[in-house]
Protein backbone atom coordinates (compact mmCIF):
# COMPACT_ATOMS: atom_id res chain seq x y z
CA UNK A 1 0.00 0.00 0.00
CA UNK A 2 1.28 3.50 -0.79
CA UNK A 3 1.28 6.38 1.70
CA UNK A 4 1.25 10.17 1.41
CA UNK A 5 4.25 10.80 3.63
CA UNK A 6 6.78 13.29 2.22
CA UNK A 7 10.30 14.38 3.06
CA UNK A 8 11.03 17.69 4.84
CA UNK A 9 14.70 18.55 4.66
CA UNK A 10 16.42 20.81 7.20
CA UNK A 11 19.83 22.36 6.56
CA UNK A 12 22.84 21.11 8.55
CA UNK A 13 23.97 23.16 11.59
CA UNK A 14 27.01 24.44 9.66
CA UNK A 15 26.80 24.92 5.91
CA UNK A 16 29.84 23.63 4.00
CA UNK A 17 31.45 25.81 1.29
CA UNK A 18 29.91 23.81 -1.54
CA UNK A 19 26.48 23.73 0.06
CA UNK A 20 24.60 25.11 -2.98
CA UNK A 21 25.81 22.18 -5.09
CA UNK A 22 25.00 19.68 -2.35
CA UNK A 23 21.54 21.16 -1.93
CA UNK A 24 20.79 21.08 -5.66
CA UNK A 25 21.92 17.45 -5.83
CA UNK A 26 19.75 16.52 -2.84
CA UNK A 27 16.66 18.24 -4.22
CA UNK A 28 17.19 16.72 -7.67
CA UNK A 29 17.41 13.21 -6.20
CA UNK A 30 13.68 12.84 -5.58
CA UNK A 31 10.55 14.37 -4.11
CA UNK A 32 11.25 16.83 -1.29
CA UNK A 33 8.30 18.83 0.01
CA UNK A 34 10.12 21.50 1.98
CA UNK A 35 13.53 22.83 2.90
CA UNK A 36 14.01 24.58 6.23
CA UNK A 37 16.94 26.95 6.69
CA UNK A 38 18.00 26.46 10.30
CA UNK A 39 20.84 28.75 11.33
CA UNK A 40 21.24 29.23 15.06
CA UNK A 41 22.93 32.16 16.81
CA UNK A 42 23.93 34.08 13.70
CA UNK A 43 23.29 37.73 12.83
CA UNK A 44 20.32 38.73 10.71
CA UNK A 45 22.48 39.83 7.79
CA UNK A 46 23.98 36.34 7.51
CA UNK A 47 20.50 34.81 7.57
CA UNK A 48 19.45 37.23 4.83
CA UNK A 49 22.47 36.47 2.64
CA UNK A 50 21.96 32.73 3.11
CA UNK A 51 18.27 32.96 2.27
CA UNK A 52 19.20 34.84 -0.91
CA UNK A 53 21.65 32.05 -1.85
CA UNK A 54 19.43 29.06 -1.07
CA UNK A 55 15.84 30.16 -1.59
CA UNK A 56 16.02 30.17 -5.41
CA UNK A 57 17.51 26.66 -5.42
CA UNK A 58 14.50 25.36 -3.51
CA UNK A 59 11.72 27.47 -4.98
CA UNK A 60 12.83 26.87 -8.59
CA UNK A 61 12.24 23.17 -7.87
CA UNK A 62 8.83 23.72 -6.23
CA UNK A 63 10.28 22.95 -2.81
CA UNK A 64 8.78 25.20 -0.11
CA UNK A 65 11.45 27.34 1.57
CA UNK A 66 10.82 27.62 5.32
CA UNK A 67 12.89 29.77 7.66
CA UNK A 68 13.46 28.56 11.21
CA UNK A 69 12.69 30.80 14.22
CA UNK A 70 12.07 34.06 12.33
CA UNK A 71 8.64 34.76 10.85
CA UNK A 72 9.61 38.45 10.47
CA UNK A 73 12.59 37.66 8.24
CA UNK A 74 10.67 34.91 6.42
CA UNK A 75 8.10 37.49 5.36
CA UNK A 76 10.68 40.11 4.47
CA UNK A 77 12.94 37.77 2.49
CA UNK A 78 10.41 36.00 0.26
CA UNK A 79 10.29 32.66 2.06
CA UNK A 80 7.28 30.36 1.89
CA UNK A 81 6.86 30.23 5.65
CA UNK A 82 8.50 29.92 9.05
CA UNK A 83 8.86 27.32 11.79
CA UNK A 84 8.64 28.39 15.42
CA UNK A 85 9.27 26.50 18.65
CA UNK A 86 7.66 26.93 22.04
CA UNK A 87 10.26 29.49 23.13
CA UNK A 88 10.36 31.42 19.86
CA UNK A 89 7.92 34.12 18.77
CA UNK A 90 4.38 33.69 20.21
CA UNK A 91 2.13 31.83 17.79
CA UNK A 92 -0.49 34.54 17.39
CA UNK A 93 2.19 37.08 16.52
CA UNK A 94 3.82 34.63 14.08
CA UNK A 95 0.49 33.91 12.41
CA UNK A 96 -0.22 37.64 12.07
CA UNK A 97 3.18 38.42 10.56
CA UNK A 98 3.06 35.49 8.13
CA UNK A 99 -0.40 36.17 6.75
CA UNK A 100 -1.06 33.40 4.22
CA UNK A 101 2.45 31.95 4.45
CA UNK A 102 3.09 28.58 6.09
CA UNK A 103 3.44 28.43 9.87
CA UNK A 104 4.90 25.31 11.47
CA UNK A 105 5.07 24.79 15.23
CA UNK A 106 7.14 22.49 17.45
CA UNK A 107 4.92 20.55 19.85
CA UNK A 108 7.40 18.06 21.37
CA UNK A 109 5.31 15.12 22.68
CA UNK A 110 2.18 17.11 23.44
CA UNK A 111 -1.19 16.92 21.70
CA UNK A 112 -2.25 19.78 23.99
CA UNK A 113 0.46 22.03 22.52
CA UNK A 114 -0.54 20.84 19.07
CA UNK A 115 -4.18 21.76 19.72
CA UNK A 116 -3.07 25.23 20.83
CA UNK A 117 -0.96 25.55 17.69
CA UNK A 118 -3.84 24.44 15.48
CA UNK A 119 -6.15 26.93 17.17
CA UNK A 120 -3.58 29.68 16.55
CA UNK A 121 -3.60 28.80 12.85
CA UNK A 122 -0.61 26.50 12.43
CA UNK A 123 -0.35 24.84 9.02
CA UNK A 124 1.52 21.90 10.52
CA UNK A 125 2.55 20.67 13.95
CA UNK A 126 5.85 18.91 14.63
CA UNK A 127 6.33 16.12 17.17
CA UNK A 128 9.76 14.93 18.31
CA UNK A 129 12.35 13.87 19.05
CA UNK A 130 11.47 10.28 18.16
CA UNK A 131 15.02 8.92 18.28
CA UNK A 132 18.33 10.04 19.77
CA UNK A 133 20.01 12.65 17.61
CA UNK A 134 23.40 14.31 17.51
CA UNK A 135 22.09 17.34 15.58
CA UNK A 136 20.77 19.00 18.71
CA UNK A 137 19.96 18.19 22.33
CA UNK A 138 16.22 17.55 22.12
CA UNK A 139 14.35 18.85 25.17
CA UNK A 140 11.98 15.88 25.11
CA UNK A 141 11.48 12.51 23.46
CA UNK A 142 8.19 11.81 21.66
CA UNK A 143 6.07 8.67 21.50
CA UNK A 144 4.70 7.28 18.28
CA UNK A 145 1.29 7.06 19.96
CA UNK A 146 1.16 10.88 20.25
CA UNK A 147 1.62 11.22 16.51
CA UNK A 148 -0.72 8.35 15.70
CA UNK A 149 -3.61 9.75 17.75
CA UNK A 150 -3.07 13.19 16.24
CA UNK A 151 -3.00 11.83 12.69
CA UNK A 152 -6.14 9.78 13.28
CA UNK A 153 -8.17 12.54 14.87
CA UNK A 154 -6.99 15.92 13.54
CA UNK A 155 -6.87 17.60 10.14
CA UNK A 156 -3.73 19.70 10.65
CA UNK A 157 -0.80 17.77 9.15
CA UNK A 158 1.92 16.49 11.45
CA UNK A 159 5.67 16.34 11.01
CA UNK A 160 7.87 13.81 12.80
CA UNK A 161 11.42 14.88 13.67
CA UNK A 162 14.46 13.77 15.61
CA UNK A 163 16.99 11.08 14.75
CA UNK A 164 14.92 9.78 11.85
CA UNK A 165 16.74 7.59 9.33
CA UNK A 166 15.86 5.27 6.46
CA UNK A 167 16.35 2.38 8.88
CA UNK A 168 13.98 3.56 11.63
CA UNK A 169 11.32 5.65 9.86
CA UNK A 170 8.76 2.97 8.94
CA UNK A 171 6.71 3.06 12.20
CA UNK A 172 6.35 6.85 11.91
CA UNK A 173 5.10 6.58 8.33
CA UNK A 174 2.67 3.83 9.32
CA UNK A 175 1.46 5.95 12.27
CA UNK A 176 0.38 8.63 9.79
CA UNK A 177 3.15 11.25 9.73
CA UNK A 178 2.53 13.51 6.75
CA UNK A 179 6.16 14.64 6.73
CA UNK A 180 9.45 13.29 8.05
CA UNK A 181 11.91 16.08 8.88
CA UNK A 182 15.56 15.10 8.70
CA UNK A 183 19.02 16.59 8.95
CA UNK A 184 21.63 13.89 9.54
CA UNK A 185 19.96 11.16 7.46
CA UNK A 186 20.60 13.24 4.36
CA UNK A 187 23.60 15.50 5.02
CA UNK A 188 25.63 12.82 6.85
CA UNK A 189 24.81 9.97 4.48
CA UNK A 190 28.07 8.14 3.66
CA UNK A 191 27.34 8.30 -0.08
CA UNK A 192 26.31 11.95 -0.07
CA UNK A 193 23.06 13.91 0.24
CA UNK A 194 21.49 12.65 -3.00
CA UNK A 195 21.90 9.08 -1.78
CA UNK A 196 20.48 10.17 1.57
CA UNK A 197 17.33 11.54 -0.07
CA UNK A 198 16.95 8.42 -2.20
CA UNK A 199 17.35 6.13 0.82
CA UNK A 200 14.72 8.05 2.78
CA UNK A 201 12.26 8.02 -0.13
CA UNK A 202 12.77 4.30 -0.67
CA UNK A 203 12.15 3.62 3.02
CA UNK A 204 9.03 5.83 3.08
CA UNK A 205 7.62 4.08 0.02
CA UNK A 206 8.29 0.66 1.55
CA UNK A 207 6.80 1.47 4.97
Ligand SMILES: Cc1ncc(COP(=O)(O)OP(=O)(O)O)c(N)n1
Pocket residue numbers: 008036038068069083084085086087088104105106126128136159161181
Ligand atom coordinates in the same frame (compact mmCIF):
# COMPACT_ATOMS: atom_id res chain seq x y z
C1 LIG B 1 10.10 20.68 11.41
C2 LIG B 1 10.72 21.13 12.68
N1 LIG B 1 10.32 20.58 13.83
C3 LIG B 1 10.88 20.98 15.00
C4 LIG B 1 11.87 21.94 15.00
C5 LIG B 1 12.47 22.42 16.29
O1 LIG B 1 12.13 23.78 16.54
P1 LIG B 1 12.55 24.44 17.95
O2 LIG B 1 11.93 23.65 19.04
O3 LIG B 1 12.23 25.88 17.89
O4 LIG B 1 14.11 24.25 18.00
P2 LIG B 1 15.19 24.84 16.99
O5 LIG B 1 15.12 24.08 15.72
O6 LIG B 1 14.87 26.29 16.75
O7 LIG B 1 16.49 24.64 17.67
C6 LIG B 1 12.26 22.47 13.77
N2 LIG B 1 13.21 23.41 13.67
N3 LIG B 1 11.67 22.06 12.63
Ligand SMILES: Cc1nc(C(=O)O)sc1CCOP(=O)(O)O
Pocket residue numbers: 106108127128129130132133134135136138139140161162163164181182183184185
Ligand atom coordinates in the same frame (compact mmCIF):
# COMPACT_ATOMS: atom_id res chain seq x y z
C1 LIG C 1 15.92 20.51 14.79
C2 LIG C 1 15.39 19.43 15.64
N1 LIG C 1 14.28 19.59 16.44
C3 LIG C 1 13.99 18.49 17.13
C4 LIG C 1 12.87 18.40 18.08
O1 LIG C 1 12.75 17.38 18.78
O2 LIG C 1 12.07 19.33 18.09
S1 LIG C 1 15.07 17.22 16.86
C5 LIG C 1 15.95 18.16 15.76
C6 LIG C 1 17.17 17.66 15.03
C7 LIG C 1 16.80 16.87 13.79
O3 LIG C 1 17.98 16.46 13.19
P1 LIG C 1 18.27 14.92 12.86
O4 LIG C 1 17.38 14.53 11.75
O5 LIG C 1 19.73 14.92 12.42
O6 LIG C 1 18.07 14.14 14.10
Ligand SMILES: [Mg+2]
Pocket residue numbers: 068069083084085088
Ligand atom coordinates in the same frame (compact mmCIF):
# COMPACT_ATOMS: atom_id res chain seq x y z
MG1 LIG D 1 13.21 27.47 17.20
